[in-house]
Amino acid sequence: MTFFLTTLPLWLSGLILIVPTTLLAMAGPVIVRRYIDVKQLRTNNEVAGFKFATVGVLYAVLLAFAVVVVWEKFNQAESEVAKEAGAAATVFRLSQGVDPERGAAIREATTDYLTSAIASDWPAMESGMQSPATTEALNEIYRAILKFQSLGTDERLVLAEVLRQVDRISEARRERRVMADGIVPAIIWVVLFGGAFLTIGFTFFFGAENLRAQSLMTGALSILIFAGWRAEKKSPGQPGA
Secondary structure (H helix, E strand, C coil): CHHHHHHCCHHHHHHHHHHHHHHHHHHHHHHHHHHCCHHHHHCCHHHHHHHHHHHHHHHHHHHHHHHHHHHHHHHHHHHHHHHHHHHHHHHHHHHHHCCHHHHHHHHHHHHHHHHHHHHHHHHHHHCCCCCHHHHHHHHHHHHHHHCCCCCCHHHHHHHHHHHHHHHHHHHHHHHHHHHCCCCCCHHHHHHHHHHHHHHHHHHHHCCCCCHHHHHHHHHHHHHHHHHHHHHHCCCCCCCCC
16 A cells, blocks of 8 residues: 555545545544444543543654654655766766767766666656666766776876766665665554554544534544655655755
């Protein structure tokens, strides 16, 4: 389900995640009230309130932890994209220091890599994959640098620095792919699933005179919880840099 929600557009996955759960949460108090009288529920208010407060605090801490982890990964992935772009810009500048044929080949290979990274590699990251075309484009940069054998001393120095920058591109790509994979352990999702329904379920057993108000407050709680879920599932495979 997590993969399904992270591969959909943000508005559509938010709609699928929030609307059904909110409607179900709002229907819960109405259904419970049909079978249990409000006077019976009211006797549980003190105990239910204490349990709800305890579970709610624990769940809020866990949810906040998951959100922070996800957004830290997102920021790290964005930082790696910036490093990747910076190294590519340096390669372009350094390629001016070698002979025109070799420099043109390096710039063309680097351009092809950047185009492939944006068009293929980032969409593949959303699914936890990598683009073979982008890997091949990165290899082409190395080939463009290494295929010429006769080099002067100055060119050797420049190409050594170009190779170092291409290595930085490769490392940054590897890091952003790692940041996009396995954001939150599966056991955390299991706890979040159970905790969400347990937290909302507790509200069904409060005895409020105004059933409509109780139903609306339960729906509002559901929106807050599952909107937080959608924030967690925002994939860092779509860096903003």
